[in-house]
Amino acid sequence: xxxxxxxxxxxxxxxxxxxxxxxxxxxxxxxxxxxxxxxxxxxxxxxxxxxxxxxxxxxxxxxxxxxxxxxxxxxxxxxxxxxxxxxxxxxxxxxxxxxxxxxxxxxxxxxxxxxxxxxxxxxxxxxxxxxxxxxxxxxxxxxxxxxxxxxxxxxxxxxxxxxxxxxxxxxxxxxxxxxxxxxxxxxxxxxxxxxxxxxxxxxxxxxxxxxxxxxxxxxxxxxxxxxxxxxxxxxxxxxxxxxxxxxxxxxxxxxxxxxxxxxxxxxxxxxxxxxxxxxxxxxxxxxxxxxxxxxxxxxxxxxxxxxxxxxxxxxxxxxxxxxxxxxxxxxxxxxxxxxxxxxxxxxxxxxxxxxxxxxxxxxxxxxxxxxxxxxxxxxxxxxxxxxxxxxxxxxxxxxxxxxxxxxxxxxxx
Amino acid sequence: xxxxxxxxxxxxxxxxxxxxxxxxxxxxxxxxxxxxxxxxxxxxxxxxxxxxxxxxxxxxxxxxxxxxxxxxxxxxxxxxxxxxxxxxxxxxxxxxxxxxxxxxxxxxxxxxxxxxxxxxxxxxxxxxxxxxxxxxxxxxxxxxxxxxxxxxxxxxxxxxxxxxxxxxxxxxxxxxxxxxxxxxxxxxxxxxxxxxxxxxxxxxxxxxxxxxxxxxxxxxxxxxxxxxxxx
Numbered sequence: 001x002x003x004x005x006x007x008x009x010x011x012x013x014x015x016x017x018x019x020x021x022x023x024x025x026x027x028x029x030x031x032x033x034x035x036x037x038x039x040x041x042x043x044x045x046x047x048x049x050x051x052x053x054x055x056x057x058x059x060x061x062x063x064x065x066x067x068x069x070x071x072x073x074x075x076x077x078x079x080x081x082x083x084x085x086x087x088x089x090x091x092x093x094x095x096x097x098x099x100x101x102x103x104x105x106x107x108x109x110x111x112x113x114x115x116x117x118x119x120x121x122x123x124x125x126x127x128x129x130x131x132x133x134x135x136x137x138x139x140x141x142x143x144x145x146x147x148x149x150x151x152x153x154x155x156x157x158x159x160x161x162x163x164x165x166x167x168x169x170x171x172x173x174x175x176x177x178x179x180x181x182x183x184x185x186x187x188x189x190x191x192x193x194x195x196x197x198x199x200x201x202x203x204x205x206x207x208x209x210x211x212x213x214x215x216x217x218x219x220x221x222x223x224x225x226x227x228x229x230x231x232x233x234x235x236x237x238x239x240x241x242x243x244x245x246x247x248x249x250x251x252x253x254x255x256x257x258x259x260x261x262x263x264x265x266x267x268x269x270x271x272x273x274x275x276x277x278x279x280x281x282x283x284x285x286x287x288x289x290x291x292x293x294x295x296x297x298x299x300x301x302x303x304x305x306x307x308x309x310x311x312x313x314x315x316x317x318x319x320x321x322x323x324x325x326x327x328x329x330x331x332x333x334x335x336x337x338x339x340x341x342x343x344x345x346x347x348x349x350x351x352x353x354x355x356x357x358x359x360x361x362x363x364x365x366x367x368x369x370x371x372x373x374x375x376x377x378x379x380x381x382x383x384x385x386x387x388x389x390x391x392x393x394x395x396x397x398x399x400x401x402x403x404x405x406x407x408x409x410x411x412x413x
Numbered sequence: 414x415x416x417x418x419x420x421x422x423x424x425x426x427x428x429x430x431x432x433x434x435x436x437x438x439x440x441x442x443x444x445x446x447x448x449x450x451x452x453x454x455x456x457x458x459x460x461x462x463x464x465x466x467x468x469x470x471x472x473x474x475x476x477x478x479x480x481x482x483x484x485x486x487x488x489x490x491x492x493x494x495x496x497x498x499x500x501x502x503x504x505x506x507x508x509x510x511x512x513x514x515x516x517x518x519x520x521x522x523x524x525x526x527x528x529x530x531x532x533x534x535x536x537x538x539x540x541x542x543x544x545x546x547x548x549x550x551x552x553x554x555x556x557x558x559x560x561x562x563x564x565x566x567x568x569x570x571x572x573x574x575x576x577x578x579x580x581x582x583x584x585x586x587x588x589x590x591x592x593x594x595x596x597x598x599x600x601x602x603x604x605x606x607x608x609x610x611x612x613x614x615x616x617x618x619x620x621x622x623x624x625x626x627x628x629x630x631x632x633x634x635x636x637x638x639x640x641x642x643x644x
Binding site: 020021022024025026028033034079080082084204205207213214215216217218232235236237238239240242243246253255256258260261263264265267268269302307310312313314345 | 442443444445446447448449453454455456460461462463484486515518544545546548549550557560561563564565566567568569570571572575576592594595596597598599601602603
């Protein structure tokens, strides 16, 4: 059935073109999808009815009482095929194409497919400290054991045991003898530890930004943001962020897409570019989809996504205010998520300093924005407002701070 | 007679444990790290997308485990009608009367008409939504050549200029609401007003990137100025 070269190239090409335009959204050549596989369809219909009439208008053909038509209709759970305005010759061409389609060439990965993740650079000094401390513990224990043993020997020989002086005692005696040196070292140690602690205290609860390693938790499904949202000319799918995070413009939360959104594409795409079928099978398990029977089983199990951006409850943040009103791009806070982030990570520090820095410097896009039209109207209503506006515009822009973006109660209430 | 130095051994043991603790906070991208005052991170008032189970020392481990198993994102109760802030838009919040069946599809095609008159403004609004929610499969001009089809191997949807050229607006709305064939339901992403705005833009694309004739009757100038973004 699969031939390298179809005999009638012209008909084959015509059929291929028509198939792509008219049939491919529901039929595959060699596999059942919404409708049956088209390969061998002509043979299946042989002697049972008129396949041309069936393709042109399947509902009308069922009404003629053809039993095979009824059988197919029932088998595909009553989904009606859209009537096709095609001539007999065109239908023949499509079926010729389907019956003679060459075996698909192994798909090459698209150019510019997402590169493998760069190895993570994790600092290993804490482990060195741990190892050093453990060695110290072992050494001290051994010296203790040694002293016990030598005391036992002395006792056996009838001598007084050695005076029990710990390492701290020894250290104290040494420090007493070298007071100046010891105090300088002590001072250095104290200052060093204090500075370290001070620095460390500033990044408690900070999981993004330049100073700390970004929080990048492992997710239950290896969803690749770059592949899905990256630019089309780099071989990615260029799906808009809001297709999945559709709450960003309307709600406080951008939202984690429910699995029905995944299924809008993955009903058809069951093999991933990088992970094969394993990860997409997890979506099927979660949403309860049987890819063999092409139907929902009703057995659902929510996906336990791990939340990446954890803002404390005492700070209020609203996505719609920033996306719909402020017209910010997602990447301004979430980083190059569509270019170099296979796994989502917290890019911005999300500290209060980071918030108010942007509120202080960012120019508000006042023009053509219903929300700010009202603000402007109120400012221009009074002389006092005019004075205020003049003050705001001293640096030729209106910042969020000038419109109240630094008021405590904007975010803390 | 026990002369082994217990104190420094114990102290150093504790220190090394602490260092290990620090190491696990600092180096593990899976750990959300330390928090100041966790009770200020998670208030007793339940919020969406907050994993209260992350906080086993504020509640108990048992409570935390139960909470961890309870999804915070939930479906609204069946039959819920969203609150309409704008009273002129109440109609958009009413339940959709056509069933998700072949009969419902045909009936919607005959009986369902857009409540929004086509104007340049509504088409522009529709285009914004179309670009976010439809473009990647249906393509910029609706010819079934979006990036998910070209780069992702998804079967191509029919083109608005050929096979889907004459599909009526009621059917378009019905399909966005429930899905059809390989297309999934988009009702969870788009509310009814947004769906009707998308329908406007699809009609515009079906008409070859021009306003439809009834709208063109109101403003003939629009019909002769094709949208530059489309052509």
